[in-house]
Amino acid sequence: MNKTKLGAKTFLYPMPTVLLGSKINGQPNFATLAYCGVVQHQPPLIAFGSGKGHRSNEAIRKAKAFSLNLPSTAMMQVTDYCGLSSSATSDKAKLFKVFYGVLENVPMIEECPLNLECKLVAVLDFGGTNEIFVGEVIESYAEEKYLSQGLPDMRKIDPLVFSMHDNHYWSIGKKLGDAWNVGKTLKPKRKG
Numbered sequence: 001m002n003k004t005k006l007g008a009k010t011f012l013y014p015m016p017t018v019l020l021g022s023k024i025n026g027q028p029n030f031a032t033l034a035y036c037g038v039v040q041h042q043p044p045l046i047a048f049g050s051g052k053g054h055r056s057n058e059a060i061r062k063a064k065a066f067s068l069n070l071p072s073t074a075m076m077q078v079t080d081y082c083g084l085s086s087s088a089t090s091d092k093a094k095l096f097k098v099f100y101g102v103l104e105n106v107p108m109i110e111e112c113p114l115n116l117e118c119k120l121v122a123v124l125d126f127g128g129t130n131e132i133f134v135g136e137v138i139e140s141y142a143e144e145k146y147l148s149q150g151l152p153d154m155r156k157i158d159p160l161v162f163s164m165h166d167n168h169y170w171s172i173g174k175k176l177g178d179a180w181n182v183g184k185t186l187k188p189k190r191k192g
Helices: 055-063 073-084 182-186
Strands: 018-024 027-033 036-040 045-051 065-070 098-100 107-109 114-124 130-141 161-163 168-170
Touching: 018 045, 018 055, 018 107, 027 045, 027 055, 027 073, 027 107, 045 114, 055 065, 055 114, 055 130, 065 107, 065 130, 073 168, 107 114
Parallel strands: none
Antiparallel strands: 018 027, 018 065, 036 045, 045 130, 065 114, 098 107, 114 130, 161 168
16 A cells, blocks of 8 residues: 555545524624535534634524525635634625525525525534534525526536635536446346
8 A cells, every 4th residue: 555644634525615604793694614514314414613713603502593505616705705704893794695594593695506594403512623513404595597307406506615724615527427326337246
């Protein structure tokens, strides 16, 4: 084996880039995150890590809700800005058309191709730099132009993804095959 040891790092690529929506002092706010992922399918649970010093954390605890807004690659500059700016000094919501869904207190971004509206299920602290928030997806939203056969279409969404440690944004390439199908050719043939 000729593999190089890279150390204990979070090299799980690509990472989805999302804009976390919450209300701080009654005003919509958005923060950029990449430590985010699916926990399970039913009930639909999503988790994300947010630095312990972020103002969004307390806002989410108070509201018991948040949104995850998936930006397209065309939104790279504004997404990066939301990660560079604090709600203490910048009204980032002015950059977007904000809408609300069934929970009524969770701001979402119209310009994002896909929005997930979530109620808070748990906050976990493993003693590191982040708090882990787990939310149940209550509703999801997308314009028809981002759907194919009623489902979000990766090509149409053109999601902005991230690679940690080298700090680069990426786009996703072409479809390679159908899951739970392409591997069938490797299944052993039944005898008799």
